[in-house]
Amino acid sequence: MSKGFxxxxxxxxxxxxxxxxxxxxxxxxxxxxAIMFLSGITESQIIGFVGLSRLMVTFMQVSMAILPIYVLxxxxxxxxxxxxxxxxxxxxxxxxxxxxxxxSKFVSKFIVIYVPVLFALIVAVIWGSLKELDIPWNxxxxxxxxxxxxxxxxxxxxxxxxxxxxxxxIAISSAFILWLILVAFxxxxxxxxxxxxxxNPDVVIWGGMINPLxxxxxxxxxLFDPKLTVMGPxxxxxLDVIGRKAFLILSIxxxxxxxxxxxxxxxxxxxxNDII
Amino acid sequence: MEDIPxxxxxxxxxxxxxxxxxxxxxxxxxxxxxxTGDRIALIGQNGAGKTTLIRCILGQYVFEGNLSVxxxxxxxxxxxxxQHIGFIPQIPPPLKMTVGEMLEFFSKLSNxxxxxxxxxxxxxxxxxxxxxxxxxxxxxxxxxxxLLVALALGRKPEILLMDEPSANLDPEARKIFFxxxxxYDKDALMIISSHRVKELENLANRVVEMxxxxxxxxxxx
Numbered sequence: 001m002s003k004g005f006x007x008x009x010x011x012x013x014x015x016x017x018x019x020x021x022x023x024x025x026x027x028x029x030x031x032x033x034a035i036m037f038l039s040g041i042t043e044s045q046i047i048g049f050v051g052l053s054r055l056m057v058t059f060m061q062v063s064m065a066i067l068p069i070y071v072l073x074x075x076x077x078x079x080x081x082x083x084x085x086x087x088x089x090x091x092x093x094x095x096x097x098x099x100x101x102x103x104s105k106f107v108s109k110f111i112v113i114y115v116p117v118l119f120a121l122i123v124a125v126i127w128g129s130l131k132e133l134d135i136p137w138n139x140x141x142x143x144x145x146x147x148x149x150x151x152x153x154x155x156x157x158x159x160x161x162x163x164x165x166x167x168x169x170i171a172i173s174s175a176f177i178l179w180l181i182l183v184a185f186x187x188x189x190x191x192x193x194x195x196x197x198x199x200n201p202d203v204v205i206w207g208g209m210i211n212p213l214x215x216x217x218x219x220x221x222x223l224f225d226p227k228l229t230v231m232g233p234x235x236x237x238x239l240d241v242i243g244r245k246a247f248l249i250l251s252i253x254x255x256x257x258x259x260x261x262x263x264x265x266x267x268x269x270x271x272x273n274d275i276i
Numbered sequence: 277m278e279d280i281p282x283x284x285x286x287x288x289x290x291x292x293x294x295x296x297x298x299x300x301x302x303x304x305x306x307x308x309x310x311x312t313g314d315r316i317a318l319i320g321q322n323g324a325g326k327t328t329l330i331r332c333i334l335g336q337y338v339f340e341g342n343l344s345v346x347x348x349x350x351x352x353x354x355x356x357x358x359q360h361i362g363f364i365p366q367i368p369p370p371l372k373m374t375v376g377e378m379l380e381f382f383s384k385l386s387n388x389x390x391x392x393x394x395x396x397x398x399x400x401x402x403x404x405x406x407x408x409x410x411x412x413x414x415x416x417x418x419x420x421x422x423l424l425v426a427l428a429l430g431r432k433p434e435i436l437l438m439d440e441p442s443a444n445l446d447p448e449a450r451k452i453f454f455x456x457x458x459x460y461d462k463d464a465l466m467i468i469s470s471h472r473v474k475e476l477e478n479l480a481n482r483v484v485e486m487x488x489x490x491x492x493x494x495x496x497x
Contacts, residue, residue, distance in 0.1 A: 015372045086369045093363035097355040275336040
């Protein structure tokens with residue numbers, strides 16, 4: 001690990017921790033957990049789930065709605081923004097390699113986005129123990145890793161867009177379009193497609209399964225709804241073809257792989273083309 | 277780099293250096309050497325290719341042809357090479373880090389005592405103590421430039437690349453700045469891109485004029 005990478009990461013982290021958006025974002029997730037407790041969500045029930053499990057499942061649904069677009073929007077501006085503002089021209093006149101610059105951005109962004117989310121989950125566990133609720137440790141650990149996978153995935157895609165985009169406007173528009181496509185291809189629309197176009201269900205389901213949002217959604221459901229009853233007919237194919245355990249692993253490995261692949265391609269493009 | 281026909285004795289050697297943007301050639305086969313002790317006034321109209329040349333030397337552009345900086349390739353040996361190069365940009369970048377963080381960051385990155393930067397900054401008239409916790413981007417234009425000058429010179433690089441370095445400095449700071457450059461290591465190479473040729477009269481010992489991506493004048497005195 002180079003000196004440039006370490007100092008750049010440290011610098012980026014310090015700047016992020018000082019920024020208002022970081023605290024607003026942390027408050028959003030922390031506040032959300034607090035609101036869920038105060039509103040008595042732990043006493044309501046969903047498919048037999050009550051207490052902290054119920055809270056965590058809701059937390060994951062909210063994370064799925066907020067995190068992908070949040071990660072994309074905050075990340076896609078990073079490299080192209082530095083390029084447009086001449087920050088990159090200056091920073092890369094210092095003894096920092098192109099790769100160190102790229103990966104330091106990636107790592108610091110991952111930390112500042114993941115830590116508040118993880119912290120909110122930990123606060124939920126502590127609050128739950130104080131209220132003497134059962135702690136669903138399996139859900140806690142699995143969801144912690146699943147959230148890391150989701151953030152890593154969209155961070156990789158975001159960094160890739162940020163490197164290849166010619167301007168911040170293009171980067172943000174691309175991020176929105178990508179997010180809309182991913183949201184549109186969640187299971188409800190897939191079912192509609194399958195019915196209307198009479199496509200091979202396997203093709204449609206596997207088409208859906210390359211959508212990281214779909215993988216995250218199914219992954220977060222499969223632990224508390226082992227038969228995926230809320231997913232309707234899609235669950236039949238998913239569970240029949242891959243099985244529940246394998247899907248739990250896939251829902252973590254695939255987003256990490258996809259994010260890592262895009263980040264690798266982004267860094268490769270960054271190193272091989274004009275920096276500014 | 278064995279096959280590259282560049283002058284290995286030169287600190288910077290360009291041989292048939294081309295750079296294009298969207299099929300527009302900005303550097304048209306530039307061949308030139310910059311040597312130890314050269315204090316070069318790099319002049320030319322806007323669009324002459326001065327900034328593009330500086331960015332190629334900094335390894336920030338992909339180019340065609342050959343360019344060797346201290347016998348290294350600025351693209352592939354960038355990190356190592358930048359230890360020896362100090363750069364002062366034309367437009368101060370909107371860095372969010374505070375003055376204190378900048379001093380710390382530069383000090384660690386270049387293994388230089390912070391005091392080296394502070395001393396030059398103070399001599400240029402920069403109130404470092406009073407601005408230590410202020411973000412760089414909130415400093416005035418003049419203060420930003422003074423800090424960038426202090427950070428570039430304090431590292432004592434063998435090569436100094438400056439793109440309109442005095443544009444934001446007040447007359448007093450400009451005088452001190454050029455005085456610093458005059459007394460800087462005689463073996464160092466300085467390339468100063470500027471429109472204020474008169475200002476460089478007492479400093480430069482070589483004038484290189486560029487026009488439309490070519491060197492049209494190269495005069496030593």
